[in-house]
Structure formats: C-alpha cells, structure tokens
Amino acid sequence: MNIINGKQIQEEKIKDFSNQIESINDTIKLTVIQIGNNEASNVYIKNKQKICEKVGILFEHLKYDETNEEELIEKIEQLNTDRSVTGVLVQLPLPKEINEKKVIDAIDPLKDIDGLTTTNLGNLFSGNKGLVPCTALGVIEILKSINAPIEGSNVVIVGRSRLVGLPLSGLLLKENATVTTCHSKTKDLKEKTKEADILIVAIGKKQFIKEDYVKENAIVIDVGINREDGKLYGDCDFENIKNKCKAITPVPNGVGPLTITMLISNLIEAYNLQKKN
Numbered sequence: 721m722n723i724i725n726g727k728q729i730q731e732e733k734i735k736d737f738s739n740q741i742e743s744i745n746d747t748i749k750l751t752v753i754q755i756g757n758n759e760a761s762n763v764y765i766k767n768k769q770k771i772c773e774k775v776g777i778l779f780e781h782l783k784y785d786e787t788n789e790e791e792l793i794e795k796i797e798q799l800n801t802d803r804s805v806t807g808v809l810v811q812l813p814l815p816k817e818i819n820e821k822k823v824i825d826a827i828d829p830l831k832d833i834d835g836l837t838t839t840n841l842g843n844l845f846s847g848n849k850g851l852v853p854c855t856a857l858g859v860i861e862i863l864k865s866i867n868a869p870i871e872g873s874n875v876v877i878v879g880r881s882r883l884v885g886l887p888l889s890g891l892l893l894k895e896n897a898t899v900t901t902c903h904s905k906t907k908d909l910k911e912k913t914k915e916a917d918i919l920i921v922a923i924g925k926k927q928f929i930k931e932d933y934v935k936e937n938a939i940v941i942d943v944g945i946n947r948e949d950g951k952l953y954g955d956c957d958f959e960n961i962k963n964k965c966k967a968i969t970p971v972p973n974g975v976g977p978l979t980i981t982m983l984i985s986n987l988i989e990a991y992n993l994q995k996k997n
C-alpha cells in the first residue's frame with residue numbers, strides 16, 4: 721500500500737509553475753471577492769494569498785460586509801474589463817439572498833479561475849479549451865504523478881457536484897477512462913464502487929467508504945473534507961481500507977494541497993487564453 725503524499729506532489733508542481741511564471745515575465749493578478757466574514761472562507765482566502773505570493777502572482781482581496789446581487793455583478797463586470805486583472809474568483813458560499821449561479825456566470829469565462837461558469841463546464845464537455853475547477857485538476861495531477869493507468873481503467877466517481885464530481889468525469893473521459901458517476905440516488909452503490917480500479921470519493925460524509933466498498937488493489941482518491949471537533953476526516957475510512965488499496969490519499973495532505981496549487985495552473989492558463997484572444 722502506498723500512501724500518496726499530496727504535499728510532496730504540491731512542491732514539485734509549485735516549482736514547475738514558478739518556472740512557467742518566470743518565463744512569462746509579465747504581471748499576473750488574481751482578484752478574490754468575498755461577501756461577509758465566513759470563517760472557513762477567511763482561511764481559504766489566506767491560503768490562496770499565500771500561494772499566489774509564493775509564486776509571484778499579485779493578489780487582491782475585495783471584502784464587502786454586505787452587498788446585493790446587482791452591485792456584485794456590476795463589480796464583476798468592471799473586473800472583467802480591467803486588463804490588469806487576470807483572474808476573478810468569487811469566494812463561495814455567498815449569502816442566501818444572492819443567486820450564486822447568476823453571479824458566477826457574470827464572470828468572463830477567460831477569467832473564471834474556479835472554472836465554475838456554465839461556459840467553462842460546456843467547454844470541458846465539448847472538448848474546447850477552458851478553465852476547469854481546481855480540485856478536479858488536482859485529482860488528475862495526483863493520478864498522473866503516481867503513474868496510475870487511467871486509460872481503459874474503470875473509474876468510479878462518487879459525487880456529481882459542479883465543483884468536483886462532474887468536471888472530473890469530463891477530465892477522465894478525456895483521458896480515456898471508463899467512467900461511472902454515482903450520487904445519492906445510485907442503487908447498489910457498493911456494487912459499483914467494488915468494480916473500480918480507481919475510486920474517487922467526493923460526497924462530504926465522514927468515513928463513509930469502508931473496506932467492503934473497495935476492490936482489492938484499487939487506487940483510492942479521497943476528496944472529502946469533514947471537520948469534527950477540530951479534526952479533519954475524509955469520506956473514506958482510511959484505517960479500515962488502506963491495506964486493501966494499491967495507493968490511497970490521506971486526509972489531510974492528500975487532495976487539499978493540489979486543489980490550492982491548481983489555482984496557479986488556472987491563472988497561467990487564463991493568462992495564456994487571454995493573450996490568444
């Protein structure tokens with residue numbers, strides 16, 4: 721059994737991206753918009769700032785105590801036309817009274833660093849160039865870094881969110897995997913996951929996946945982050961399944977470090993896409 725070291729893969733990727741940024745030799749800037757003072761959002765934004773500063777990307781944090789949908793969309797439209805801004809990211813969740821989808825779709829798809837606009841999701845499934853959610857990209861980086869045989873393999877994804885499961889299914893199809901996507905209405909989930917050469921779990925349910933869900937020698941990627949009493953848990957019961965797996969990501973220090981790192985990849989991609997347009 722191989723415990724995948726997300727931190728180590730992260731370090732290698734950061735070196736690679738730093739070199740790419742150095743050779744671009746131009747200003748790249750990310751603007752993050754935050755509404756309110758959600759504690760988890762504060763931490764995520766700090767981490768984004770840290771990694772941007774580490775690789776020489778300018779970071780701007782626009783924080784509003786409150787706003788309405790119209791004002792927020794107006795601000796996004798200004799950033800869309802501001803040539804000094806490479807990427808725009810609206811930190812989720814937004815207050816309940818604001819329509820998240822409408823706000824996200826106001827972002828210029830070429831600046832959509834989270835890859836969450838309808839246009840970019842469509843780009844992914846129609847084979848066009850575009851920006852893809854960072855966590856999905858991070859999972860692919862992990863699989864490639866351990867030389868997982870993706871092509872032709874049975875990959876089962878549990879979870880179909882726009883943030884993780886859905887874009888992953890598109891990316892893995894592109895890599896010629898045979899993809900099964902499961903969700904809360906899937907019947908006989910265990911029967912599906914037991915067929916997986918590569919099992920990816922993103923459901924947000926602490927230690928849900930046990931040994932009897934996993935095929936002998938499977939590669940297991942646990943995307944889940946569940947907080948309880950100040951501790952983090954994955955969606956997989958790590959101790960229960962680890963000896964059955966060929967390789968497995970721990971939580972923390974598995975997928976998490978790659979998610980934040982792929983923000984840099986998306987900023988480089990956005991810069992290049994904008995240069996071409």
Ligand SMILES: NC(=O)c1ccc[n+]([C@@H]2O[C@H](COP(=O)([O-])OP(=O)(O)OC[C@H]3O[C@@H](n4cnc5c(N)ncnc54)[C@H](OP(=O)(O)O)[C@@H]3O)[C@@H](O)[C@H]2O)c1
Pocket residue numbers: 855878879880881882883884885902903904905906909922923924925943944945946975976977979980
């Ligand atoms: N490591 C990272 O960097 C990272 C990044 C993003 C998210 N996450 C974590 O990943 C997890 C998922 O995030 P998300 O944003 O994708 O969550 P989400 O939007 O809540 O989606 C959860 C998905 O899981 C499915 N699901 C829920 N319970 C299920 C069950 N018992 N059996 C089968 N499918 C089930 C849901 O099915 P339906 O569609 O039918 O409702 C849905 O598709 C969370 O723990 C989140 O914190 C981690």
